[in-house]
Amino acid sequence: xxxxxxxxxxxxxxxxxxxxxxxxxxxxxxxxxxxxxxxxxxxxxxxxxxxxxxxxxxxxxxxxxxxxxxxxxxxxxxxxxxxxxxxxxxxxxxxxxxxxxxxxxxxxxxxxxxxxxxxxxxxxxxxxxxxxxxxxxxxxxxxxxxxxxxxxxxxxxxxxxxxxxxxxxxxxxxxxxxxxxxxxxxxxxxxxxxxxxxxxxxxxxxxxxxxxxxxxxxxxxxxxxxxxxxxxxxxxxxxxxxxxxxxxxxxxxxxxxxxxxxxxxxxxxxxxxxxxxxxxxxxxxxxxxxxxxxxxxxxxxxxxxxxxxxxxxxxxxxxxxxxxxxxxxx
Amino acid sequence: xxxxxxxxxxxxxxxxxxxxxxxxxxxxxxxxxxxxxxxxxxxxxxxxxxxxxxxxxxxxxxxxxxxxxxxxxxxxxxxxxxxxxxxxxxxxxxxxxxxxxxxxxxxxxxxxxxxxxxxxxxxxxxxxxxxxxxxxxxxxxxxxxxxxxxxxxxxxxxxxxxxxxxxxxxxxxxxxxxxxxxxxxxxxxxxxxxxxxxxxxxxxxxxxxxxxxxxxxxxxxxxxxxxxxxxxxxxxxxxxxxxxxxxxxxxxxxxxxxxxxxxxxxxxxxxxxxxxxxxxxxxxxxxxxxxxxxxxxxxxxxxxxxxxxxxxxxxxxxxxxxxxxxxxxxxxxxxxxxxxxxxxxxxxxxxxxxxxxxxxxxxxxxxxxxxxxxxxxxxxxxxxxxxxxxxxxxxxxxxxxxxxxxxxxxxxxxxxxxxxxxxxxxxxxxxxxxxxxxxxxxxxxxxxxxxxxxxxxxxxxxxxxxxxxxxxxxxxxxxxxxxxxxxxxxxxxxxxxxxxxxxxxxxxxxxxxxxxxxx
Numbered sequence: 001x002x003x004x005x006x007x008x009x010x011x012x013x014x015x016x017x018x019x020x021x022x023x024x025x026x027x028x029x030x031x032x033x034x035x036x037x038x039x040x041x042x043x044x045x046x047x048x049x050x051x052x053x054x055x056x057x058x059x060x061x062x063x064x065x066x067x068x069x070x071x072x073x074x075x076x077x078x079x080x081x082x083x084x085x086x087x088x089x090x091x092x093x094x095x096x097x098x099x100x101x102x103x104x105x106x107x108x109x110x111x112x113x114x115x116x117x118x119x120x121x122x123x124x125x126x127x128x129x130x131x132x133x134x135x136x137x138x139x140x141x142x143x144x145x146x147x148x149x150x151x152x153x154x155x156x157x158x159x160x161x162x163x164x165x166x167x168x169x170x171x172x173x174x175x176x177x178x179x180x181x182x183x184x185x186x187x188x189x190x191x192x193x194x195x196x197x198x199x200x201x202x203x204x205x206x207x208x209x210x211x212x213x214x215x216x217x218x219x220x221x222x223x224x225x226x227x228x229x230x231x232x233x234x235x236x237x238x239x240x241x242x243x244x245x246x247x248x249x250x251x252x253x254x255x256x257x258x259x260x261x262x263x264x265x266x267x268x269x270x271x272x273x274x275x276x277x278x279x280x281x282x283x284x285x286x287x288x289x290x291x292x293x294x295x296x297x298x299x300x301x302x303x304x305x306x307x308x309x310x311x312x313x314x315x316x317x318x319x320x321x322x323x324x325x326x327x328x329x330x
Numbered sequence: 331x332x333x334x335x336x337x338x339x340x341x342x343x344x345x346x347x348x349x350x351x352x353x354x355x356x357x358x359x360x361x362x363x364x365x366x367x368x369x370x371x372x373x374x375x376x377x378x379x380x381x382x383x384x385x386x387x388x389x390x391x392x393x394x395x396x397x398x399x400x401x402x403x404x405x406x407x408x409x410x411x412x413x414x415x416x417x418x419x420x421x422x423x424x425x426x427x428x429x430x431x432x433x434x435x436x437x438x439x440x441x442x443x444x445x446x447x448x449x450x451x452x453x454x455x456x457x458x459x460x461x462x463x464x465x466x467x468x469x470x471x472x473x474x475x476x477x478x479x480x481x482x483x484x485x486x487x488x489x490x491x492x493x494x495x496x497x498x499x500x501x502x503x504x505x506x507x508x509x510x511x512x513x514x515x516x517x518x519x520x521x522x523x524x525x526x527x528x529x530x531x532x533x534x535x536x537x538x539x540x541x542x543x544x545x546x547x548x549x550x551x552x553x554x555x556x557x558x559x560x561x562x563x564x565x566x567x568x569x570x571x572x573x574x575x576x577x578x579x580x581x582x583x584x585x586x587x588x589x590x591x592x593x594x595x596x597x598x599x600x601x602x603x604x605x606x607x608x609x610x611x612x613x614x615x616x617x618x619x620x621x622x623x624x625x626x627x628x629x630x631x632x633x634x635x636x637x638x639x640x641x642x643x644x645x646x647x648x649x650x651x652x653x654x655x656x657x658x659x660x661x662x663x664x665x666x667x668x669x670x671x672x673x674x675x676x677x678x679x680x681x682x683x684x685x686x687x688x689x690x691x692x693x694x695x696x697x698x699x700x701x702x703x704x705x706x707x708x709x710x711x712x713x714x715x716x717x718x719x720x721x722x723x724x725x726x727x728x729x730x731x732x733x734x735x736x737x738x739x740x741x742x743x744x745x746x747x748x749x750x751x752x753x754x755x756x757x758x759x760x761x762x763x764x765x766x767x768x769x770x771x772x773x774x775x776x777x778x779x780x781x782x783x784x785x786x787x788x789x790x791x792x793x794x795x796x797x798x799x800x801x802x803x804x805x806x807x808x809x810x811x812x813x814x815x816x817x818x819x820x821x822x823x824x825x826x827x828x829x830x831x832x833x834x835x836x837x838x839x840x841x842x843x844x845x846x847x848x849x
Contacts, residue, residue, distance in 0.1 A: 200711035
């Protein structure tokens with residue numbers, strides 16, 4: 001009955017493949033790190049200040065808030081959707097949370113209120129996309145406008161100031177030399193990473209994104225799974241809004257414009273397919289760090305910030321094209 | 331083989347189409363042979379198509395009908411054999427070539443631009459132009475005029491302005507025919523055109539076919555239904571295992587002759603059927619309406635494999651959807667081991683042990699981007715979760731056992747399933763349900779589109795499932811497979827059970843006759 005199995009020849013061959021062969025299969029994965037390293041080197045050669053402690057801290061501060069938005073955007077994309085409302089939700093949360101702080105004096109309550117406001121908009125997105133099967137493009141385009149409008153209505157169109165000093169102090173202090181904002185982003189990343197990697201829910205996100213029909217037939221509650229990805233995205237945007245309010249010392253209804261697109265760009269640049277089912281959170285994080293470091297670098301070497309959009313857009317199209325070419329050859 | 335080929339034309343004398351037919355065939359194929367890898371889809375098939383005849387192609391699934399269709403329409407290249415049009419040898423290396431010789435195909439699912447008008451769809455890809463040649467302008471007047479003329483031939487000119495979406499299935503079918511026959515078509519191939527039509531719509535289609543025939547075209551009619559074939563065809567070519575069994579005139583044919591030609595004499599051979607003792611009652615289904623207005627009841631015992639011969643329109647599909655919980659049945663009762671699941675949703679049915687193996691593993695059974703392990707985990711993740719965290723190590727051990735038991739290759743739980751072969755994919759789907767502790771596997775044509783070797787492996791997995799005491803409801807379009815594997819076969823037609831056969835008394839001819847309504 002039992003037959004002695006031949007050692008698997010392809011596997012032993014695989015171990016012996018040369019570096020060129022490895023690169024042929026993995027050049028798409030190496031593209032982002034490679035661009036990243038080359039970019040850092042170029043900026044450093046043009047201006048050594050680029051890698052000074054001060055500038056690195058500056059970059060970390062700049063990236064933290066976007067990174068939290070990107071965490072949420074990644075989860076939604078892995079689950080086969082996307083969320084255009086994140087930037088507006090961020091502003092709405094910043095305004096709502098700041099008003100709660102101003103009214104109650106409690107920072108904890110304010111941060112909770114801001115995050116909850118974000119999660120609430122996410123729940124609306126998630127319900128309509130997950131349970132009613134409406135296209136996420138349309139739903140989140142709509143809620144993007146709703147959230148932005150509400151942010152202006154609630155605040156009366158002006159920024160909410162007069163927040164306690166303790167609140168803004170959080171954003172400018174460091175713990176063990178690392179900016180608090182970056183630590184906050186790191187905590188969010190680690191939690192969501194663990195959820196995606198080790199919980200049944202995380203598996204279901206990838207499954208629902210990869211093949212909703214098969215997932216449903218396997219007993220996965222696809223509607224709920226998808227719905228919750230938007231709640232996570234909304235909560236992330238809400239928390240990011242509160243951190244931005246702390247950093248700018250006030251909740252601004254016009255904040256966070258185009259953050260959602262930069263976050264989605266990072267997810268795609270990180271190698272996730274927009275049709276869902278694949279992607280790694282840490283790669284999205286690396287991509288958003290790249291985009292931020294790039295904007296900072298252009299600034300440092302004296303290129304007008306008008307060019308930032310051109311360069312970032314170019315990289316995005318390039319990365320997506322690489323991916324498409326690779327897919328066709330697979 | 332050769333004697334059969336040469337005797338065919340003489341046998342066909344005196345058929346309905348004789349008067350309209352010229353003396354020489356318009357299209358001839360000789361020694362047509364096509365193989366896909368080791369499998370011979372067509373072996374030395376001869377065929378003659380005359381002007382002014384309806385020529386039916388019949389045979390079981392996999393008999394070679396669709397390959398022959400593809401050869402005639404230039405979709406596949408022959409390995410051997412010659413084709414001739416009006417006595418001149420031709421090569422058909424693309425559908426365009428076939429089109430040039432007046433051969434048009436109306437596919438089973440004819441893709442059309444749903445939101446556009448009938449007229450536009452008829453001219454899709456070759457809209458009439460007007461104005462100077464460098465200016466790409468559509469000649470709408472000409473398009474409408476010609477579309478109406480094309481439809482008028484079938485007295486449907488009032489449809490020209492409707493969008494495709496507004497049409498009934500039968501009307502779409504006729505529009506597809508109108509589109510295919512717009513330019514002079516000598517041979518019109520209709521691939522199972524009646525599979526989704528009701529009786530009166532079939533009559534409309536037949537009227538269309540008769541008109542095409544009387545206008546001097548050859549209509550090739552591919553169908554599963556003996557009734558329809560006998561009603562419309564002038565001559566009938568029977569294929570089996572890629573060979574032509576014979577061509578007979580419709581006047582010389584009756585249903586039982588045809589069935590015998592289709593089935594052949596060889597009984598179920600080479601199917602591994604292990605001896606599993608059949609135990610107590612497991613599944614009881616009573617008075618389920620499959621959407622046809624008829625209701626049916628069935629039962630399965632532990633260790634028993636119940637075979638359901640399936641083809642389009644039999645109602646088996648609908649039954650499986652209601653059993654698995656994809657569609658909930660308003661009436662009737664489904665009981666598994668005494669638990670009432672009639673109103674239960676899909677996850678609850680899975681929990682009770684009622685699991686579905688869909689026909690297409692890649693699109694409905696598995697998440698291709700995930701690994702074997704993750705796919706097996708999908709319905710079972712709760713079981714392996716402690717404090718909110720999936721215990722991957724335990725899962726991996728289970729997966730290794732299942733991989734060994736079902737001989738899944740590669741034997742690596744972390745391999746992505748999109749790199750697996752068709753047979754191995756289907757095994758992963760079954761492994762997933764074995765891990766979930768299945769009590770009843772509902773299998774919807776599990777060997778569709780997999781090669782012969784993989785089929786045998788799936789059969790042994792079905793046996794392994796039965797040995798665990800699970801029941802299996804096996805729906806298949808392959809009758810041999812059902813005869814080889816089932817303990818009992820229930821024949822369902824139009825949503826009602828029309829025959830029940832115990833393994834000791836399986837008779838393929840009787841089953842087929844019941845299935846196609848020839849009995």
